[in-house]
Amino acid sequence: MAALKYSRQRESIKEFLMTQTSHPTADTVYENMKQIYPNISLGTVYRNLSLLTDLGEIRKLSSFGGADRYDGRIQPHCHFICTDCGKIVDIEAPDTGSFLSEVQEDFAGKITGYTARFFGICEECMKKKENQENSIDILQIV
Amino acid sequence: MAALKYSRQRESIKEFLMTQTSHPTADTVYENMKQIYPNISLGTVYRNLSLLTDLGEIRKLSSFGGADRYDGRIQPHCHFICTDCGKIVDIEAPDTGSFLSEVQEDFAGKITGYTARFFGICEECMKKKENQENSIDILQIV
DNA sequence: TCTAAAAACAGTAATTATTACTGATACTGT
DNA sequence: ACAGTATCAGTAATAATTACTGTTTTTAGA
Numbered sequence: 001m002a003a004l005k006y007s008r009q010r011e012s013i014k015e016f017l018m019t020q021t022s023h024p025t026a027d028t029v030y031e032n033m034k035q036i037y038p039n040i041s042l043g044t045v046y047r048n049l050s051l052l053t054d055l056g057e058i059r060k061l062s063s064f065g066g067a068d069r070y071d072g073r074i075q076p077h078c079h080f081i082c083t084d085c086g087k088i089v090d091i092e093a094p095d096t097g098s099f100l101s102e103v104q105e106d107f108a109g110k111i112t113g114y115t116a117r118f119f120g121i122c123e124e125c126m127k128k129k130e131n132q133e134n135s136i137d138i139l140q141i142v
Numbered sequence: 143m144a145a146l147k148y149s150r151q152r153e154s155i156k157e158f159l160m161t162q163t164s165h166p167t168a169d170t171v172y173e174n175m176k177q178i179y180p181n182i183s184l185g186t187v188y189r190n191l192s193l194l195t196d197l198g199e200i201r202k203l204s205s206f207g208g209a210d211r212y213d214g215r216i217q218p219h220c221h222f223i224c225t226d227c228g229k230i231v232d233i234e235a236p237d238t239g240s241f242l243s244e245v246q247e248d249f250a251g252k253i254t255g256y257t258a259r260f261f262g263i264c265e266e267c268m269k270k271k272e273n274q275e276n277s278i279d280i281l282q283i284v
Numbered sequence: 285t286c287t288a289a290a291a292a293c294a295g296t297a298a299t300t301a302t303t304a305c306t307g308a309t310a311c312t313g314t
Numbered sequence: 315a316c317a318g319t320a321t322c323a324g325t326a327a328t329a330a331t332t333a334c335t336g337t338t339t340t341t342a343g344a
Contacts, residue, residue, distance in 0.1 A: 003341090006340065007291085016175050023185065039295090040293085041294045041295060043294075046321095049333090068331090082251065082255070089251075091245060091248075094241045094244050094245050103344080105272075106233075106234060107222065109262055109263055109268055110262045110268060111222070111261070112262040112263065113260070114293065115258070116256060117256060118255070119253070119257075120249075120251055121254070123250040123251045125251070126251055149320085167303080184320060185305095188302065198301085209300080209301060263344060
Protein backbone atom coordinates (compact mmCIF):
# COMPACT_ATOMS: atom_id res chain seq x y z
CA MET A 1 0.00 0.00 0.00
CA ALA A 2 0.91 3.60 -0.62
CA ALA A 3 3.45 2.32 -3.12
CA LEU A 4 5.71 5.27 -3.74
CA LYS A 5 6.21 5.91 -7.43
CA TYR A 6 9.16 7.67 -8.95
CA SER A 7 8.66 11.29 -9.91
CA ARG A 8 11.06 13.56 -11.76
CA GLN A 9 9.70 16.54 -9.86
CA ARG A 10 10.39 14.97 -6.49
CA GLU A 11 13.88 13.97 -7.57
CA SER A 12 14.65 17.51 -8.71
CA ILE A 13 13.32 19.04 -5.52
CA LYS A 14 15.54 16.79 -3.44
CA GLU A 15 18.54 17.44 -5.65
CA PHE A 16 17.97 21.18 -5.43
CA LEU A 17 17.77 21.12 -1.65
CA MET A 18 20.98 19.08 -1.43
CA THR A 19 22.90 21.77 -3.29
CA GLN A 20 21.54 24.63 -1.18
CA THR A 21 22.80 25.86 2.16
CA SER A 22 20.23 28.64 2.41
CA HIS A 23 17.29 26.68 3.86
CA PRO A 24 14.75 27.80 1.25
CA THR A 25 11.02 28.15 1.77
CA ALA A 26 8.47 26.15 -0.24
CA ASP A 27 7.98 29.18 -2.42
CA THR A 28 11.68 29.56 -3.15
CA VAL A 29 11.87 25.89 -4.09
CA TYR A 30 8.87 26.46 -6.35
CA GLU A 31 10.50 29.42 -8.09
CA ASN A 32 13.64 27.41 -8.73
CA MET A 33 11.76 24.34 -9.92
CA LYS A 34 9.94 26.46 -12.48
CA GLN A 35 13.22 26.86 -14.33
CA ILE A 36 13.29 23.11 -14.91
CA TYR A 37 9.55 22.42 -15.08
CA PRO A 38 7.98 25.69 -16.22
CA ASN A 39 4.48 24.62 -15.27
CA ILE A 40 5.14 22.76 -12.05
CA SER A 41 2.48 23.44 -9.44
CA LEU A 42 3.06 24.91 -5.99
CA GLY A 43 0.89 22.10 -4.65
CA THR A 44 3.33 19.59 -6.13
CA VAL A 45 6.20 21.31 -4.35
CA TYR A 46 4.36 21.23 -1.02
CA ARG A 47 3.29 17.62 -1.45
CA ASN A 48 6.81 16.47 -2.29
CA LEU A 49 8.48 18.50 0.44
CA SER A 50 6.09 16.89 2.86
CA LEU A 51 6.73 13.41 1.42
CA LEU A 52 10.51 13.84 1.51
CA THR A 53 10.27 15.08 5.08
CA ASP A 54 8.26 12.02 6.09
CA LEU A 55 10.82 9.78 4.38
CA GLY A 56 13.55 11.56 6.36
CA GLU A 57 15.35 12.57 3.17
CA ILE A 58 15.10 16.27 3.93
CA ARG A 59 14.35 18.21 7.08
CA LYS A 60 11.63 20.74 7.78
CA LEU A 61 12.60 23.72 9.91
CA SER A 62 9.40 24.99 11.42
CA SER A 63 8.69 28.64 10.96
CA PHE A 64 10.99 31.33 12.22
CA GLY A 65 8.17 33.82 12.14
CA GLY A 66 7.37 33.40 8.47
CA ALA A 67 7.09 30.38 6.19
CA ASP A 68 8.54 26.98 6.97
CA ARG A 69 11.97 26.25 5.57
CA TYR A 70 13.53 23.09 4.23
CA ASP A 71 16.99 21.70 4.60
CA GLY A 72 18.59 19.05 2.40
CA ARG A 73 21.29 18.37 4.96
CA ILE A 74 20.10 15.66 7.31
CA GLN A 75 23.31 15.02 9.22
CA PRO A 76 23.00 16.32 12.80
CA HIS A 77 23.67 20.03 12.89
CA CYS A 78 22.18 23.13 14.48
CA HIS A 79 20.97 26.44 13.20
CA PHE A 80 21.80 30.02 13.99
CA ILE A 81 19.28 32.72 13.12
CA CYS A 82 20.46 36.29 12.79
CA THR A 83 17.97 38.54 14.56
CA ASP A 84 19.13 41.43 12.38
CA CYS A 85 18.99 40.12 8.83
CA GLY A 86 17.01 36.90 9.34
CA LYS A 87 19.63 34.69 7.75
CA ILE A 88 19.88 31.07 8.88
CA VAL A 89 23.37 29.65 9.15
CA ASP A 90 24.44 26.08 9.89
CA ILE A 91 26.37 25.47 13.08
CA GLU A 92 28.22 22.32 14.02
CA ALA A 93 26.29 20.28 16.55
CA PRO A 94 27.94 20.66 19.94
CA ASP A 95 28.51 17.67 22.20
CA THR A 96 25.35 17.54 24.25
CA GLY A 97 25.61 14.08 25.76
CA SER A 98 25.90 15.16 29.37
CA PHE A 99 23.12 17.70 29.21
CA LEU A 100 20.81 15.27 27.44
CA SER A 101 21.23 12.58 30.05
CA GLU A 102 20.75 15.21 32.74
CA VAL A 103 17.40 16.18 31.24
CA GLN A 104 16.30 12.60 30.68
CA GLU A 105 17.14 11.74 34.27
CA ASP A 106 14.63 14.22 35.67
CA PHE A 107 11.95 13.49 33.10
CA ALA A 108 9.37 10.73 33.30
CA GLY A 109 8.74 10.44 29.55
CA LYS A 110 11.17 9.21 26.92
CA ILE A 111 13.24 11.71 24.98
CA THR A 112 13.92 10.59 21.41
CA GLY A 113 15.19 13.80 19.87
CA TYR A 114 15.85 17.46 20.39
CA THR A 115 16.67 20.67 18.62
CA ALA A 116 18.96 23.45 19.62
CA ARG A 117 18.62 26.75 17.86
CA PHE A 118 20.77 29.80 18.39
CA PHE A 119 19.91 33.46 17.97
CA GLY A 120 22.12 36.49 17.67
CA ILE A 121 23.99 38.74 15.28
CA CYS A 122 25.81 37.17 12.36
CA GLU A 123 29.36 38.07 11.39
CA GLU A 124 28.27 40.41 8.56
CA CYS A 125 25.79 42.31 10.73
CA MET A 126 28.38 42.59 13.49
CA LYS A 127 30.70 44.40 11.11
CA LYS A 128 27.93 46.77 10.04
CA LYS A 129 27.22 47.88 13.60
CA GLU A 130 30.81 47.94 14.80
CA ASN A 131 30.66 51.65 15.62
CA GLN A 132 27.35 51.46 17.45
CA GLU A 133 26.65 50.70 21.09
CA ASN A 134 26.93 46.98 21.36
CA SER A 135 26.81 45.38 24.75
CA ILE A 136 24.25 42.64 24.48
CA ASP A 137 25.51 39.60 26.29
CA ILE A 138 22.49 38.13 27.96
CA LEU A 139 22.10 34.50 27.03
CA GLN A 140 18.56 33.40 27.52
CA ILE A 141 16.48 30.37 26.80
CA VAL A 142 13.50 31.39 24.72
CA MET B 143 5.99 58.44 22.18
CA ALA B 144 4.04 55.20 21.81
CA ALA B 145 2.88 55.79 25.38
CA LEU B 146 1.40 52.48 26.41
CA LYS B 147 -2.05 52.87 27.92
CA TYR B 148 -3.69 50.52 30.35
CA SER B 149 -6.19 48.10 28.88
CA ARG B 150 -8.42 45.68 30.74
CA GLN B 151 -8.26 43.27 27.84
CA ARG B 152 -4.47 43.15 27.85
CA GLU B 153 -4.42 42.71 31.61
CA SER B 154 -6.84 39.80 31.40
CA ILE B 155 -4.91 38.12 28.61
CA LYS B 156 -1.72 38.30 30.63
CA GLU B 157 -3.44 37.07 33.77
CA PHE B 158 -4.97 34.17 31.87
CA LEU B 159 -1.63 33.11 30.43
CA MET B 160 -0.02 33.25 33.88
CA THR B 161 -2.50 30.73 35.24
CA GLN B 162 -2.09 28.32 32.31
CA THR B 163 0.54 25.66 31.83
CA SER B 164 -0.91 24.47 28.54
CA HIS B 165 0.74 26.98 26.17
CA PRO B 166 -2.48 28.05 24.45
CA THR B 167 -2.82 29.32 20.90
CA ALA B 168 -4.16 32.81 20.09
CA ASP B 169 -7.50 31.23 19.32
CA THR B 170 -7.69 29.44 22.66
CA VAL B 171 -6.87 32.69 24.43
CA TYR B 172 -9.64 34.32 22.40
CA GLU B 173 -12.20 31.67 23.37
CA ASN B 174 -11.33 32.11 27.03
CA MET B 175 -11.37 35.89 26.88
CA LYS B 176 -14.87 35.80 25.42
CA GLN B 177 -16.12 34.52 28.77
CA ILE B 178 -14.98 37.80 30.35
CA TYR B 179 -15.48 40.16 27.40
CA PRO B 180 -18.17 38.55 25.25
CA ASN B 181 -17.44 40.78 22.29
CA ILE B 182 -13.68 40.96 22.42
CA SER B 183 -12.12 40.77 18.98
CA LEU B 184 -9.63 38.19 17.80
CA GLY B 185 -7.57 41.06 16.44
CA THR B 186 -7.37 42.50 19.94
CA VAL B 187 -6.06 39.19 21.23
CA TYR B 188 -3.40 39.02 18.53
CA ARG B 189 -2.35 42.64 19.03
CA ASN B 190 -2.01 42.24 22.77
CA LEU B 191 -0.22 38.91 22.56
CA SER B 192 2.23 40.58 20.24
CA LEU B 193 2.56 43.61 22.52
CA LEU B 194 3.10 41.48 25.62
CA THR B 195 5.68 39.42 23.74
CA ASP B 196 7.57 42.57 22.74
CA LEU B 197 7.45 43.79 26.35
CA GLY B 198 8.90 40.43 27.42
CA GLU B 199 5.94 39.75 29.71
CA ILE B 200 4.99 36.57 27.90
CA ARG B 201 6.79 34.30 25.48
CA LYS B 202 5.83 33.24 21.97
CA LEU B 203 6.57 29.64 21.05
CA SER B 204 6.82 29.60 17.29
CA SER B 205 4.68 27.03 15.57
CA PHE B 206 5.05 23.33 16.26
CA GLY B 207 3.40 22.55 12.98
CA GLY B 208 0.19 24.46 13.64
CA ALA B 209 -0.57 27.83 15.19
CA ASP B 210 1.85 29.74 17.37
CA ARG B 211 1.53 29.22 21.11
CA TYR B 212 1.99 31.55 24.03
CA ASP B 213 3.53 30.98 27.41
CA GLY B 214 2.99 33.14 30.50
CA ARG B 215 6.05 31.69 32.17
CA ILE B 216 9.08 33.74 31.27
CA GLN B 217 11.66 32.22 33.60
CA PRO B 218 14.19 30.17 31.61
CA HIS B 219 12.78 26.75 30.88
CA CYS B 220 12.57 24.34 27.99
CA HIS B 221 9.77 22.51 26.27
CA PHE B 222 9.08 18.88 25.58
CA ILE B 223 6.70 18.00 22.75
CA CYS B 224 5.07 14.58 22.76
CA THR B 225 5.22 13.19 19.24
CA ASP B 226 2.28 10.94 20.08
CA CYS B 227 -0.33 13.26 21.58
CA GLY B 228 1.16 16.66 20.69
CA LYS B 229 1.14 17.91 24.26
CA ILE B 230 3.75 20.48 25.27
CA VAL B 231 5.26 20.05 28.72
CA ASP B 232 7.64 22.33 30.59
CA ILE B 233 11.09 20.98 31.37
CA GLU B 234 13.63 22.51 33.70
CA ALA B 235 16.39 24.27 31.81
CA PRO B 236 19.54 22.14 31.95
CA ASP B 237 22.92 23.70 32.64
CA THR B 238 24.21 24.53 29.19
CA GLY B 239 27.06 26.86 30.04
CA SER B 240 29.86 24.67 28.70
CA PHE B 241 28.09 23.76 25.49
CA LEU B 242 27.16 27.38 24.85
CA SER B 243 30.70 28.64 25.20
CA GLU B 244 31.86 25.76 23.00
CA VAL B 245 29.48 26.87 20.24
CA GLN B 246 30.35 30.56 20.63
CA GLU B 247 34.05 29.74 20.42
CA ASP B 248 33.74 28.30 16.91
CA PHE B 249 31.29 30.90 15.67
CA ALA B 250 32.19 34.27 14.22
CA GLY B 251 28.89 36.01 15.02
CA LYS B 252 27.55 36.86 18.46
CA ILE B 253 25.13 34.48 20.14
CA THR B 254 22.59 36.27 22.32
CA GLY B 255 20.08 33.52 22.93
CA TYR B 256 19.10 29.97 22.16
CA THR B 257 16.30 27.49 22.46
CA ALA B 258 16.40 23.83 23.25
CA ARG B 259 13.34 21.78 22.48
CA PHE B 260 12.89 18.10 23.20
CA PHE B 261 10.79 15.53 21.42
CA GLY B 262 9.63 12.12 22.51
CA ILE B 263 6.89 10.18 24.23
CA CYS B 264 5.32 11.67 27.35
CA GLU B 265 4.72 9.69 30.53
CA GLU B 266 1.02 9.09 29.78
CA CYS B 267 1.66 7.89 26.24
CA MET B 268 4.48 5.64 27.50
CA LYS B 269 2.01 3.87 29.79
CA LYS B 270 -0.44 3.40 26.94
CA LYS B 271 2.10 1.62 24.77
CA GLU B 272 3.78 -0.35 27.52
CA ASN B 273 2.94 -3.69 25.91
CA GLN B 274 4.03 -2.68 22.43
CA GLU B 275 7.42 -2.88 20.84
CA ASN B 276 9.31 0.04 22.19
CA SER B 277 12.97 0.32 21.50
CA ILE B 278 13.43 3.82 20.17
CA ASP B 279 16.55 5.26 21.64
CA ILE B 280 18.07 7.27 18.86
CA LEU B 281 18.78 10.78 19.98
CA GLN B 282 18.97 13.07 17.02
CA ILE B 283 19.25 16.75 16.42
CA VAL B 284 16.44 17.86 14.17
C1' DT C 285 5.82 -4.17 -25.49
C1' DC C 286 1.14 -3.09 -24.36
C1' DT C 287 -2.27 -2.20 -20.85
C1' DA C 288 -4.66 -0.98 -16.84
C1' DA C 289 -4.56 0.49 -11.89
C1' DA C 290 -3.01 3.90 -9.14
C1' DA C 291 0.30 7.49 -7.90
C1' DA C 292 1.52 11.93 -9.15
C1' DC C 293 0.55 15.85 -11.72
C1' DA C 294 -1.18 20.95 -12.90
C1' DG C 295 -4.44 24.01 -11.89
C1' DT C 296 -7.51 25.88 -8.80
C1' DA C 297 -10.47 26.41 -4.76
C1' DA C 298 -10.69 26.27 0.18
C1' DT C 299 -8.82 26.63 4.74
C1' DT C 300 -6.10 28.39 8.46
C1' DA C 301 -3.36 31.69 10.82
C1' DT C 302 -2.31 36.25 11.06
C1' DT C 303 -2.18 41.18 9.98
C1' DA C 304 -4.17 45.57 8.50
C1' DC C 305 -7.83 48.89 8.25
C1' DT C 306 -11.84 51.82 10.00
C1' DG C 307 -14.71 54.38 12.66
C1' DA C 308 -16.15 54.14 17.67
C1' DT C 309 -14.69 53.88 22.59
C1' DA C 310 -11.86 54.28 26.76
C1' DC C 311 -7.54 56.04 29.20
C1' DT C 312 -4.75 59.62 30.90
C1' DG C 313 -2.46 64.02 31.68
C1' DT C 314 -3.73 68.62 32.24
C1' DA D 315 -14.25 67.74 32.42
C1' DC D 316 -11.82 67.73 28.16
C1' DA D 317 -8.84 66.86 24.42
C1' DG D 318 -5.54 63.88 22.43
C1' DT D 319 -4.53 59.42 21.35
C1' DA D 320 -4.04 54.45 22.34
C1' DT D 321 -7.05 50.75 22.19
C1' DC D 322 -11.17 48.65 20.85
C1' DA D 323 -14.70 45.73 17.97
C1' DG D 324 -15.67 44.42 13.65
C1' DT D 325 -14.28 43.27 9.30
C1' DA D 326 -11.43 42.93 5.18
C1' DA D 327 -7.09 41.48 3.36
C1' DT D 328 -2.91 38.75 3.10
C1' DA D 329 0.09 34.79 3.54
C1' DA D 330 1.01 29.99 3.98
C1' DT D 331 -0.70 25.72 3.38
C1' DT D 332 -3.91 22.02 2.28
C1' DA D 333 -7.63 19.85 -0.34
C1' DC D 334 -10.02 18.86 -4.57
C1' DT D 335 -10.58 17.63 -9.67
C1' DG D 336 -9.82 15.95 -13.92
C1' DT D 337 -5.46 14.70 -16.62
C1' DT D 338 -0.87 12.63 -17.16
C1' DT D 339 2.99 9.35 -15.62
C1' DT D 340 4.75 5.52 -13.71
C1' DT D 341 4.94 0.65 -13.05
C1' DA D 342 3.67 -4.14 -12.46
C1' DG D 343 1.88 -7.78 -14.92
C1' DA D 344 -0.22 -9.92 -19.27
